[in-house]
Amino acid sequence: MKKKFRILSIFASLAGVSVLLQSTSVLFQVLDYIGGSEPPSPSPGTNLSPLPPTSGDAIKVASIATEFPTDWEEFATANSLNISTKQSEWLNRERDEDPDMYLKWMTSHGAVPVDSVRHQIVLRGNRAEPVRITGMRVLSRCQRPLAGTYFLKPSGGGGEDTVRIGFNLDKSHPIAQRADDLSASFGESYFASKTYSLKYKEEVVFQAIAITSKFYCEYRIQIDALSGDRRIRQIIDNKGRPFNVTASIARRGDTHPYKGYRTMYVGGLARSEVTPKPGQNDNRAWIQVDSKSWSG
Structure with a gap:
């Protein structure tokens, strides 16, 4: 023991x-x-990098930005807006000093781009095997154009267009077409003879434009792609909401082309034809005109 x-x-x-x-x-x-x-x-051989995902989106939207032209501004709303002199001058200052705040105010008050809108879309591969983009199309819902308040601010110059693909929302099934400028005469289907293959974390940038001359449209962009032998579809939108654009209801060539709008504001070169309101010192700010009589 x-x-x-x-x-x-x-x-x-x-x-x-x-x-x-x-x-x-x-x-x-x-x-x-x-x-x-x-x-x-x-210890040697330890791999700290995460493996490519096998589920979730095969293509990541790295970033998307809606680009508003700075050389010629046109917006329209569904309702009539009344902007005070102080608001107008504040908007003009924000446009120069903080364009994002300016656009946020406009869109939060229902302002929608007229005739066309541009997007810069950055896509990133999110699979171990390459993901091949084979097409893009628009899923849209359209109605009569907006006829509330119209904003017009022309300038003397034009910007250089770098748009590569275009969607004509006046068509019943808009697909991505070749687009070299802002005209409605887009070329052939962009993906008819071309695809993009994205490796894991590889990126591609698309400059896209959506146009309409007939409607107010809300839309999302659908991506068609192949991941291995599996067909996939992904939707691009504006943070869960649709993008939007409206046609102009101005009748070009008429004596009073903007009489269809209930309210109208002009700025830029168009201000030269308008007498400022008392106390309105900023000659670049929006100023209200009578849409029924203003000829531009």
Whole structure:
């Protein structure tokens, strides 16, 4: 019995020594780190990079931005807006100093781009195998153009267009077409003879334009792609909401082309034909005119 007890005591002593050595080793590592030494490096072959996902979106929308032209501004709303002189001058300052705030105010008050709107879309591959983009189309819902308030601010110059694909929302099934400018005469189907293959984390930038001369449209963009042998469809929208654009109801060539709008504001070069309101000192700010009589 005593012999058995001694054997157990020896094993217990050895186990205690082992624990003590391990604790001492950890203590020295902690002291070395506190003293300025580098922490122990991962063992060779350790891969800290996450593996490509096998579920979720095969193509990530890295960023999307709606681009409003700065050389010629046209907006329309569904309802009539009344903007005070102070609001008008504040908007003009924000347009120069903080364009994002300016556009946020306009869109939050229901202002929609007229005739065309541009988007810059950055897409990123999100699979281990390449994902091939085979097409893009628009899912739209259209109705009569907006006829509430009309904003017009022309300037003397025009910007350079860098649009590569276009969607004509006047068509019943708009698909991505070649687009070299802002005209409605888009070319052939963009993806008829071309596709894009995205490797994991590889990006491609699309400059897109949507146009209409007949309707007010709300729309989303659908991507058609192949991931391996599986067909996939993904939707691009404005943070969960549709994009929108409206046709102008101005009758070009008429004596009073804007009489269909209930309210109208002009700025830029159009201000030269308008007498400012009393107290309105900023000659660049929006100023209200009578849409029934103003000829431009």
